[in-house]
Amino acid sequence: MVSSKSTERMRHDGPDGVETLPGLGVETPGAPARCRRTLVERARWQWRPADGGDPAARAEEFLAAHDLPLHELARPAGRHDPAGVCGAALYVSAAAGAALVGAPAGAANPVPALPEVAVVVYGHAPAAPLPTAAPDTHWWHGHWAESWTPRQHADAVTAVRAAIGRGDVYQVNLVGHAAARYTGDPLPALRRLAGLPGARYGGTLAGAGWAIGCASPETLVELADGRLITRPIKGTRPATAAGRAELLASAKERAEHVMIVDLERNDLARVARTGSVRVDELFAVRRWCDLWQAESTVSAAVADGLGLADLLRAVCPGGSVTGAPKLAALEHIAALEPVGRGASMGALGWVAPGRIDLGLTIRTAAVDAERVHVWAGGGITWGSDPDAEVAEAAAKAAPVRAALAAR
Structure with a gap:
């Protein structure tokens, strides 16, 4: 059972009559560092399958109606207006992504309060003082129940x-889920995820009865200087000297990784200028917490006429x-998969004219009014060993889990 203080935080009315969690500040991954202390929420839109229509x-359309036109991504960004709209947080769940490509919905979202798409538009206000974090002495979560x-x-x-x-498929990523009941304020615990080493997309986003905390190292898509960039991660070993050598030498991991790089090249080619897709870096080994992971960088010139929805x-x-x-x-x-992917394996980040930076929500947790949820998985190939994948x-x-448990 959630505490009365936490329940109050989960039900506060925010801008435009939208229920939001107050006092978070703007901690969305990708939000401009120079603006974070001056940003205030202007408008919010959320989507669930029952709402119908094409969420992308x-x-x-919602962003354009709030002075963030993203129907022509190749167009250079205008001058940043410190008195106007800055940009927007964007969250797209894995289930919404599946809907966009006409795939089956899969199992139900284990966090029913969580929308499948959320857009939060921010404008500028006078700089707020840096918040003083209250100790989260009442935070506690119980035993993890696995899916x-x-x-x-x-x-x-x-x-x-x-x-x-x-011959039905070449590779499938399988993801498991776990949930635990909690008491106290979950927000400091979710914020701790951003401090994990290698959390390129560390941050939070919250709404009525839900919040997401992210420690992702992986770029789903970035738009910078007219180029689209994705950085797929595939291949994992313990962060030891032996683990690094094993990852670099693994034919299974390299084959799995290259297969996904080819998939990402094809995805970008659908929205890029003809002939502009290139692999800038292949199978670079980088560290996230106590793991080595293999990452590649694929980029392409954005095609004329490309809008956010098509991207x-x-x-x-x-x-x-x-x-x-x-x-x-x-x-x-x-x-x-017996349980939906919820907040995991989707997209979370920042969008604005001339700038997009969306992380893939791996290493991600979410809360509702009663439970904290986590997900994890990996890519399965013919060479996979079932026990090793577990x-x-x-x-x-x-x-x-360790960051969420800490005080």
Whole structure:
């Protein structure tokens, strides 16, 4: 049961009659550092499947109606107006991404209060004083209840390998979920995720009865200087000298990684100038907490006439958390995962004319009024060992769970 103080924070009325969590400040990944202390919420739009319509198109229309035209991404950004609208936080769930490409919805979202798409527009106000963090002495969460047992997870890996053997798919990313009841204020715990080493997209976003905390190192899509950039991560080992050497030498990990790089190249090619897609860096090993991970950088020149909605349809959901071919992988994901991906494996970041920076919501937690939720998984290929995949998912979840448990 959530405390009365936390319940009050979850029900406060915010701008435009929208219920929001007050007092967070703007901690969205990708928000301009120079503006964060001056940003105030101007408007908010959220989408759930029952609302109908195309969420990508509706998000683009909402942004345009609030002085953030993103229907022509190739157009250079205008002068930044310190008295006007700055930009917007954008969250797109994995389920919304699946809907955008016509894939099955899969299992239900375990965080029903959480929308599948959220857009929060921010303007400027006088700089606020730096907040003084209150100690979160009352925060506590209980035992983690897993969405599947290690045996069920391993059996799902075996099922994917069988599908690969039949030629149905080349790779499928499988994700598990866990939830725990909590008491106290969850926001300081979610903020701690941003401090994890390598959390390129560390930050939070909150709304009525929900909040997301992210420690993601992975770029889903960035728009900078007229180029689209994605940085897929695939391949994991313990952050030891032996682990790094093993990752670099693993033919299985490299094959899995290159397969996703090819998928991301194809995704970008759909929205890029012809012939402009290139791999700038391949299989670079970088550290996130106590893990080595392999990352590549793929970029392309943005095509004339490309808008935000078409970009989202091209890159969501991210290839590194779906598999290849993407639609076939999503069908297996919907059939095998017992709990929806919720806040994980989607997109979270910042959008503004001339600038987009969306992280992939791996290493991500979410809260509703009663529970804290986490997700973790990995890519399955023919060469995957079921027990090793279960262990890898646990290793990815461990730093997130430790940060949430700390005081």
